Amino acid sequence: MQKFITNNDIIYLNVGGEKIVTSRGTLTLVPGTLLSKMFSGKWEDKIMKDKDGYIFLDYSPALFKCLIDQLREWNDTVFAEEEKVFGLPAGFEQQFQKFIQQLGFDSKYVNKSASSNIQESNQERFNKLVGKIELADNGKVARHDASVTQSEVRGTGLYSTGIHRIRLKMEKVVDWVYVGIINHSAPAHEHSRTSTSAYGWLSGTRKYVFIKGQNNPGYDGYDGDICENDAVDLVLNCNEFKIQLLNKRTSKQYEIPIDSQACPFPWQLNVNLYNPNTSVRILS
Incomplete structure (x- = not known):
């Protein structure tokens, strides 16, 4: 029997040792990304899980939480496509840009000028x-x-x-x-x-x-x-x-x-x- 998949499904994650719970809709919000492919429902049974059954992702918890928090905001609020731009976490601007690039997010989602607003x-x-x-x-x-x-x-x-x-x-x-x-x-x-x-x-x-x-x-x-x-x-x-x-x-x-x-x-x-x-x- 084919598994019934919805955007409201709750996904339990272990990200670099930290437990994070979110919805499938948040993870798959942006088409074409690695996350949208991983949690489309076709691959989850093949992804590594921890002893509690949480899907294990070997990413930085801090960077991942920053990403998820912003995806949640996009998912919960009406945003025009051009308004969907990631804010860069202060102190980790370059790491976050590299991280979302690795996950396949298009460069249009990156606010390249954000880091320049921080004064040393x-x-x-x-x-x-x-x-x-x-x-x-x-x-x-x-x-x-x-x-x-x-x-x-x-x-x-x-x-x-x-x-x-x-x-x-x-x-x-x-x-x-x-x-x-x-x-x-x-x-x-x-x-x-x-x-x-x-x-x-x-x-x-x-x-x-x-x-x-x-x-x-x-x-x-x-x-x-x-x-x-x-x-x-x-x-x-x-x-x-x-x-x-x-x-x-x-x-x-x-x-x-x-x-x-x-x-x-x-x-x-x-x-x-x-x-x-x-x-x-x-x-x-």
Whole structure:
């Protein structure tokens, strides 16, 4: 008997070790792509599955989720064909373009100018600090001294418009590092991540995400996996009132929407350190 196939069929996927559930209609929305062929109903029985019966796809989970989220939007909303253009995830523009090209999406679906809208914060430096932090290399490095003390350091840049990328390296991580933003007029404080205008991520097994100074463990799937020598991008999107954290090693990205009432412009880079010799470098 021939299997009855509909666009409403639920498809269970294991993408690079992460479980994702979506509809057949989303996967086959754009004709002629590898996804539309794989999930046409003719090939699924031949595709590798994991022990739970989920179809296994050996792709980057972060890139795949970015793709699926946009396909879902196209599927759920009326879009003219010329309006179907992928936004490129900040920090992974080239990887995402290569990924959708490999999947057979036509170049007309790519917004080639999107990545050029991101401004590199090459002049960013550490400056204002409270606690036991020492600055080095012309303000590019913030390093905690040998004590165990809550400490804060901020960047010199003020951000009110556009999209900005601050590249950071976790040079020395002892237990945790906190990275985020804060309103520039918020009082300096050793525990600045608890300020009502603070938004950001704390590395480590605690998986802490701070929103309006309140801890929300695991928000947006955050796993705290930021290790010593990791390079991360902090993207400040003033246009859409959100910030993103992108880990180059894991290809994982996280996002926090910003309440403009709680954290009005201008925004400022905000880092908290606690343990001896923990250090963060701003990469030019």
